[in-house]
Amino acid sequence: MNSSSNLIDALFIFVLACFIGFEVIRRVSPLLHTPLMSLTNALDAIAVVGAIVLVGEHKSTLSAVFGFIAVVAATSNIVGGFFITDRMLKMFKSSRPASKPAANSVAK
Amino acid sequence: MTAEFAGGQVAIELLYLIASVLFIFSLKWMSSPTTARHGIWAGEIGMVLAICGTLLHHGIVDYRLIGIALVLGTIIGVPLGNVAMTAVPQRTALSHAFGALCVTLVGSAEFYLRSPDISRFMMAVLSLEVILGGLTVTGSLMAAGKLQEILPQRPLTYKGQNLVNFALLAGAVVIAITLVRNPGAQSLFPFMILIALAFGVLLIIPIGGADMPTVISLLNGYAGLSAAAMGFVLGSKLLIIAGALDGSSGLILSIIMSKAMNRSFTNVLFGAFGQVQTAHAGGEEAKPIRSATPEEAAAILSAANRVIVVPGYGMAVAQAQHKVRELYDALTKRGVDVRFAIHPVAGRMPGHMNVLLAEADIPYDRLIEMDEINGDFPQTDVALVIGANDVTNPAARSDASSPIYGMPILDVDRSHTVMVIKRSMNPGFAGIDNPLYYLDNTLMLFGDAKAFVGGIVRELGGGHS
16 A cells, blocks of 8 residues: 555546546536535544444554544534435426426416 | 565455445536435445545554544544534534544654654655644634634734744744655654644634635645645545545635635735735715615515515524525525525535525525526615625725625626615624615615514514414
8 A cells, every 4th residue: 555556546536537537517506515515524524434443443442532523523424414405406496397387377 | 575475464454445435426426416316325434434445454463442542533423423404614623623633643653653763754644744743723712612612712823923923933833844855853843733732722813704715725725634644644645645646626616715805825825814905995975875664675576476585694694594494495486586696615614504505404405506697686676695795795896995806796786676684784794784774776685584584474474373
């Protein structure tokens, strides 16, 4: 992991992922910028995997304690982040299917 | 390494690969409200796969503690996912703090486990991780405190503020460089974290409410970049990808927000917020204004063919979105075409107005972005401004001496009649006078947004439908 070729690999992945991120997120409708932020926040909490390994390996008391708090913080982001994103997206409704009858009944 | 372990390792990496792909699809599906909910599923499945894969990790000996932590996090996470929609900006800031806390703690633990056997590059990335993480923790907590109104919302500025901030940052960088050259200097490490934490606090002190959308986006970007740095430290490709996605999302949003406020991105990046808030003290002479009652406003609105509503933070503060929905219903029933013009920095975070109006059941195809709707104002009978100020200020277009000159605005002044619901003639938060209020075609509607819109709805004869 410490060899320089692995670092270069990691840099390649980082740069390419940034390009994908820019291209994908540029296309997100501004309508959904708030849910986008809570979603990326939940995805970002994937950092929990590093914390889980720290707790599980229990190499020192410090690493276990730090890891434990980190797992709690990241898990609350995962659960809360997905939950609120879903709640927000459920609220976004189009007028086309739902309120068509109402629009037609308008006599003007 | 035995063949068995290598096989397990490959399985874990494959799970991580699938999770990465799902994360990218998750964001891709956010491009439209019709597919966005698939995006959540993709994200959730990816997350579960990644966590399961991690639990297979051969070095793990203590599952009990992991279980307790996961349960505890869930217990905290559920109420955080259940907050009222009006509290979403502060919840978002708080979750940036949690994410950054995780990254900072893991980075610190890794440092003490590996020191002094850390390569130069690794130490540099690790320093970046904990500095970015640390300042995001306290910065986000400060932002959340300001949004929740636990902390004073007014920007606090003092002489030499930028100098102090840069000196602190320089101090952190010096420690980082020392550690890169000598990773065994364990006693220096806590100071680097402390400086980063202090820097986060000082970074947010000068920030006012109007700058919050930019700041929240920026903190989002910092949280993502620190997570990507953590991916480098741990050699986790999945984390590098997730961090890069989150980081680029935060940076794109910051760029959009800073453009919408006419700030250069570098200006925003270095935290030089709050400087434009110099009050425009001249022109104190009483200019004539025209005001109207709810009855008069209702009469004008019902005679209109096209109405554009311009919501702002004032609507959120007054919790007027449900009354606005009743107004929308009452006018739509009378055949009036009602649309909503959304300025990118209206409210306290990107997309804030859209979420509030969607919560009030206003169809999303009625919510129109600034660039799309601006050309329609000249053909609009009434522009109804509810709790928005600077984003409608025509001085941004015409008055080169105005502090907001050059900022893109909604051209409400070009519609036939402008109605502005406002508590009083006090200039807004930024202290900038708005010439819109003195135009011949402007009617001021003085009062609380919720009560006033409710009054109009009563006049139109539509209660809750």
